[in-house]
Amino acid sequence: MIEREIEISNKLGLHARAAAKLVHTAARFASDIKVKKGSEEVDGKSILGVLLLAAAKGSKITISADGSDENEAIESIQQLFDDKFDESE
Amino acid sequence: MTEEPRGRLRTYKGTGVSPGIAIGRALILEKRGGSIYRVPIRPDDVAKELRRFDQAIAHTKAEIEDLREKVTRSMGDEYASIFDAHAMIIEDPSFVDEIRQRIESELISAEWAVTTVKDELLARFDSFEDAYLRERGEDISDVARTLIESLEGNARHDLSEIEHDVIILADDVTPSDAVHYNRKPIVGFATESGGRTSHTSIIAKSIFLPAVIGVPRLTEMIDNEELVIIDGWEGTIHVNPSRAMIEECLSRERRHREQEGRLLENRDVPPVTRDGRTVTLRANIELVPEVNDAIRFGAEGIGLYRSEFLYISKSPDLPSEDEHYEVYRELLEKMSPNTTIIRTFDLGGKKLAREVIGSDEDNPVLGLRGLRLCMRHRDMFRTQLRALYRASVHGDLWIMFPLVSNLQEVRHVKALLKEIERQLEAEGIEFRKDIPVGIMIEVPAAALIADILATEVDFFSIGTNDLIQYSLAIDRGNENVEYLYEPFHPGVLRMIRGVIRAGSEANIPVSLCGEMAGDPIFTAILLGLGLEHFSMSPASIPMVKSVITNLKYSDSRRIAEQALLRKTAQEIEEYVIEQVATRIPQGLSRFG
Numbered sequence: 142m143i144e145r146e147i148e149i150s151n152k153l154g155l156h157a158r159a160a161a162k163l164v165h166t167a168a169r170f171a172s173d174i175k176v177k178k179g180s181e182e183v184d185g186k187s188i189l190g191v192l193l194l195a196a197a198k199g200s201k202i203t204i205s206a207d208g209s210d211e212n213e214a215i216e217s218i219q220q221l222f223d224d225k226f227d228e229s230e
Numbered sequence: 231m232t233e234e235p236r237g238r239l240r241t242y243k244g245t246g247v248s249p250g251i252a253i254g255r256a257l258i259l260e261k262r263g264g265s266i267y268r269v270p271i272r273p274d275d276v277a278k279e280l281r282r283f284d285q286a287i288a289h290t291k292a293e294i295e296d297l298r299e300k301v302t303r304s305m306g307d308e309y310a311s312i313f314d315a316h317a318m319i320i321e322d323p324s325f326v327d328e329i330r331q332r333i334e335s336e337l338i339s340a341e342w343a344v345t346t347v348k349d350e351l352l353a354r355f356d357s358f359e360d361a362y363l364r365e366r367g368e369d370i371s372d373v374a375r376t377l378i379e380s381l382e383g384n385a386r387h388d389l390s391e392i393e394h395d396v397i398i399l400a401d402d403v404t405p406s407d408a409v410h411y412n413r414k415p416i417v418g419f420a421t422e423s424g425g426r427t428s429h430t431s432i433i434a435k436s437i438f439l440p441a442v443i444g445v446p447r448l449t450e451m452i453d454n455e456e457l458v459i460i461d462g463w464e465g466t467i468h469v470n471p472s473r474a475m476i477e478e479c480l481s482r483e484r485r486h487r488e489q490e491g492r493l494l495e496n497r498d499v500p501p502v503t504r505d506g507r508t509v510t511l512r513a514n515i516e517l518v519p520e521v522n523d524a525i526r527f528g529a530e531g532i533g534l535y536r537s538e539f540l541y542i543s544k545s546p547d548l549p550s551e552d553e554h555y556e557v558y559r560e561l562l563e564k565m566s567p568n569t570t571i572i573r574t575f576d577l578g579g580k581k582l583a584r585e586v587i588g589s590d591e592d593n594p595v596l597g598l599r600g601l602r603l604c605m606r607h608r609d610m611f612r613t614q615l616r617a618l619y620r621a622s623v624h625g626d627l628w629i630m631f632p633l634v635s636n637l638q639e640v641r642h643v644k645a646l647l648k649e650i651e652r653q654l655e656a657e658g659i660e661f662r663k664d665i666p667v668g669i670m671i672e673v674p675a676a677a678l679i680a681d682i683l684a685t686e687v688d689f690f691s692i693g694t695n696d697l698i699q700y701s702l703a704i705d706r707g708n709e710n711v712e713y714l715y716e717p718f719h720p721g722v723l724r725m726i727r728g729v730i731r732a733g734s735e736a737n738i739p740v741s742l743c744g745e746m747a748g749d750p751i752f753t754a755i756l757l758g759l760g761l762e763h764f765s766m767s768p769a770s771i772p773m774v775k776s777v778i779t780n781l782k783y784s785d786s787r788r789i790a791e792q793a794l795l796r797k798t799a800q801e802i803e804e805y806v807i808e809q810v811a812t813r814i815p816q817g818l819s820r821f822g
Contacts (some may be wrong), residue, residue, distance in 0.1 A: 153362055157315035157369050164318055188318035189325050189351065189370075197360035 143215055151225040154197040157188075159226040161208035164188045166217050172208025174218070185218075239470050240452075240558025241444050244420065246465030247431035250440035251483040252418025253476065254395035256456045256469075258449050259403075262670055264670065269339040269392075270454050273397075279333050280382065283340040288372065289380040290320050296673050317375045325351075327799075341381050346756065348374035395456045399449050408433040418460035420467050422448045423707070432745075433539075435767050436520055444709060493772030497528040507783035509757065510780045511775055512569070512765040514743055519559055521564045528775065530569035533765020534630075534743040535561060537614065538575045548610055554559075554617030562625025569626045571691065571741075573763075574614055576632040580604045594771040595705075605642060624664040630691055634669040635676050640686045670743075672696035677725040684736035691765070692729055694744025697721050717746050717798035723755070723794060723802070730760045741765055751803075753777040754810045758790025780814050 151159060165184040167174040174185030178200060183190030185204065196202050206214040242454040258268045263497045271279055277580060320327055325347065327476035348370055355367030398411065398419035408430050410421060418440040421430070434441035440462035452458065452469055459468040459479050463486065468475060481665040502508045512533030513524035540557055549557075562570050576597020586803050591597040618629055632644055647667065654661055671677050672693035680690065694707065694717060701721055704711040716722070726742070733740035741763035748766025750773050756764070757778065766774060787807045796802045 152563070154360060156363060157366050158312055161314040161318055163232045165314065172358075176431060187322050187324045188315060189322050192363075193351075193354055194367055195355075195358040197363055 142205055142209050144185045144203055144205040145219060146201055147219065147222050148201050149196055149198055149222070150191050150199045151222075152198055154200070154221055155191055155194060155202075160188055160191040162221055162226050163191055163218065166200065166221055167214065169202045169213035169217070170206070170208070172206045174207075174214060175205045177203040177205070236270070239468070239472060240243050241447065241469070242451065242467045242752070244442040244445035244448075244465050244467065246441075246462045247443050248439055248686075249432035249462045249486065250418070250438065250460075251462070251469075251479045252395075252460040253399060254397040254415070254458060254481070256399050256452050256454055256458045257392075257396040258452070259398050259400040261461040262397065267343045268454055269335050270331075271339055271405075273337060276306050276333070276334050276337070279340055280330060281750065283330065283333065286340065286380040287320060288378050290376045291317065294373075299786045314432070316373050319369065320377070341378055344374050344377050344381070347435055355793050370531045388560055397460055399458075401449055403430050406430060407460075408437075408439075408733075409439070411439055413454075418462070420445055420448060420458075420460055422446055423709075432566070432767070433516060434662055435769065436500055436514075436516060436523075438477065438523075438769070490769075493776060494527070496772055496775055496779070497526075499528075499775065499779060501530075501778045502777055503757070503781050503783040505782040505784055507757075509761070509778060510763050511771050511778075512571070512763065513768045513771065514748075515768070516662065520768060521561060525564070527768040527771040529568075529768055529771055531626075532565055532570040533741055533763065534560065535570060535572045536576065537572055538577050541575060541577060548613070551617045554614055554647075555620050558618060558621035558627070558748075561625045562621055562627055566625035569628055571628040571630050572618060573630045573632055574601070574611070574618075575604055576600050599675040601639060601643060602633065604631075605639070605646075608646075611646070612650065613646065619650060619654055619661040619665070620659060622665050623660055624804045627662065628689065629666060629667040629687075630668045630670060632670045633672060633696070635673040635681070637679070637682055640669060640683060643701045644686070656818070668738075671729050672700070674701045674725065674794075677701075677729050680729045680732035681735065683734050684738055686820065687738065689739045690729060690733050691763075692726060692740065692742040692744065694722070694726070694742060697725065697744070701725060717749075717752060718755075718799040718802040718806070720794065720797065720799070720802065723759070726756070727759045727790075727794070734760060739763055748774060751776050751810075752775045754781055754786045755793055755802075755806050757781065757783065758786035758793075760789070777810070777814055782813075785809075785813065 142158060149155065153159065155163065163176075167190055175182050176185045176191055178194045178196050180192060183194055194202065204215060204218055208214075220228065244446065257748065280323050294313050294316045298310050298317070301313065302310040319393075329340070329347050332338060332347065333340055336343070351370050352367045353371070354391045355364055358364040360520055392415045393414065395417040396415050398416055400419070401422040403421050408419075409637050416439070418691060419434070420442040422445060423443070431441065431443060436457060439666040440460045442460050442462060442465050445467060447576070456469050457471065459471050459476065461468070463482070467478075471479070479737060495571055500508065501511050511528070512531040512702055513527070513529035514536070515521065515524060515532060516536040516539035540554065558572060561572070578594060578597060578600070598606060621627060633680060634640060643724065644667065651661070666688035667687035668678075668691060669683065670693045671680060671690050672695075674697065677697060686688070686781070698715060698719070699706045702714055704714045706712065706715050730740050740761065742756060742761055743765035746756065747764040748770030753774050789806060795801045796805055
């Protein structure tokens with residue numbers, strides 16, 4: 142299992158569209174993917190879970206992936222955050 | 231949610247607004263946007279309910295996809311991606327599996343399961359600090375709404391499938407809900423809010439549905455499926471009654487019905503006082519079938535047909551000219567040769583006119599309603615007026631306009647009537663040329679200029695419910711100030727006296743169609759003030775008639791005169807009751 146801490150830097154945080162992209166990406170992989178904020182951990186493949194984290198800009202989350210394609214999964218997700226979900230700032 | 235009723239006898243006190251005893255199983259009605267019932271389902275029906283839910287999911291998915299495509303075409307991919315989130319929500323196991331699980335374990339309808347899961351999620355979103363993220367709860371609401379709409383589209387949970395009698399319990403019941411309660415399996419209802427003279431109460435009474443209102447926290451204190459007795463005479467609700475209590479209630483019901491039967495014996499007795507003054511007793515109705523009740527109880531005409539219920543039962547669509555016409559024709563034919571007074575749409579205020587007005591008002595009761603609303607929405611009004619004119623050949627139609635406050639309004643509406651007449655003439659359509667045109671007197675200023683208004687209209691009808699609430703500046707549905715709702719207030723009585731006098735001086739008929747007319751406690755004083763035309767709910771007619779036939783007009787003149795010398799509503803009430811009680815053998819009771 143690998144974990145990565147990410148600070149949310151896109152303007153609107155993990156709102157519906159960003160959360161949808163995250164879930165969409167996570168769902169492409171066989172690995173279990175979790176998103177954790179503070180003490181709360183949710184399934185990275187559940188949009189409600191991700192939305193309910195209420196991760197606004199500036200908050201820190203931890204993504205973990207566990208499975209055969211965990212490396213690829215975590216890289217793809219990291220990429221989403223790095224690209225700020227392709228949002229115009 | 232309980233499957234096991236609590237089993238304990240409980241009694242709650244409210245206000246009885248429609249007499250009668252009803253016994254049935256509690257059905258809690260929740261109002262959130264649309265009407266979603268917390269309908270219990272049988273264990274055998276779980277599989278069917280789950281299938282219905284799965285179909286709704288499939289339908290919702292297709293709908294979201296469809297929307298996504300449309301938005302992509304019109305606005306581009308970036309906007310459309312919002313629907314990705316919706317599509318994901320509808321596939322998210324933490325949402326849909328939770329709903330499935332509740333249908334199974336709590337034995338509730340899919341609609342109700344969706345509603346509760348959605349509400350719980352929304353509560354969590356509401357607690358977010360970040361405003362933008364908080365608003366994402368809207369996405370959940372959106373999806374839930376589409377889901378419920380598809381559920382309602384497929385084999386909607388129909389109350390008619392319920393085999394036992396039910397009593398509806400709700401925080402509030404709108405007049406349009408109540409209109410639809412006029413059928414099995416609903417045998418009665420009770421609400422947390424509402425006042426004695428609210429329109430909902432009026433409807434309940436008119437369809438003979440026992441009702442109790444104003445019981446705080448009712449829907450929390452009673453569970454679905456518990457056995458409930460509604461006692462509309464006493465204003466009580468008994469939950470889990472013993473067999474003995476059921477027997478007692480039923481025998482009370484019998485006694486009341488017997489009394490009513492005795493009163494009905496005076497059906498064909500003319501309403502004449504012992505010293506020979508004749509008055510007319512007409513009926514207030516809102517639904518066409520009530521004409522039969524009006525006739526059964528001995529009404530000599532319809533004193534108030536509340537035409538807005540035509541609209542309410544069709545809402546949000548407006549009735550067509552022919553739909554109006556058919557209803558009016560039927561009313562007039564059934565009541566002929568007696569008079570039928572049809573009041574034009576009295577919408578607005580609290581009466582569901584948002585579809586017509588188009589927006590909320592800060593103070594709707596003083597806003598665009600009654601005649602004002604109709605004059606603003608001329609097309610809607612013309613449709614109704616044309617239908618009234620066309621129907622006029624079928625009986626003795628009088629047309630009445632609500633909520634008039636000055637003479638200009640009367641002149642404007644009369645000009646509109648002239649226009650309609652010319653139009654119909656040009657089209658070669660037959661109508662009566664001499665239709666009496668009257669107004670409701672329900673605004674204090676109108677009451678005070680009744681002499682002026684009387685020069686331009688053919689009759690008055692005093693609408694005491696509004697007149698009282700406007701002159702005393704109290705909302706009759708507000709429990710905090712309901713105690714100030716005093717029909718015996720000397721100010722109110724002086725106004726009524728003034729209107730009756732103005733009418734008599736101008737030689738035009740004055741009728742009274744508020745709740746006061748049907749409450750026997752007021753009969754003597756209204757008679758004594760000179761009122762000749764009473765209009766009330768059909769069931770009140772026998773009781774009021776029996777008061778009239780037991781009184782002398784000369785006595786009631788004296789009672790009214792003396793009453794008006796007193797200074798407070800309480801003094802007047804005590805005096806009137808004392809005077810009348812000695813003259814009426816069977817005593818006075820608010821409910822015949």
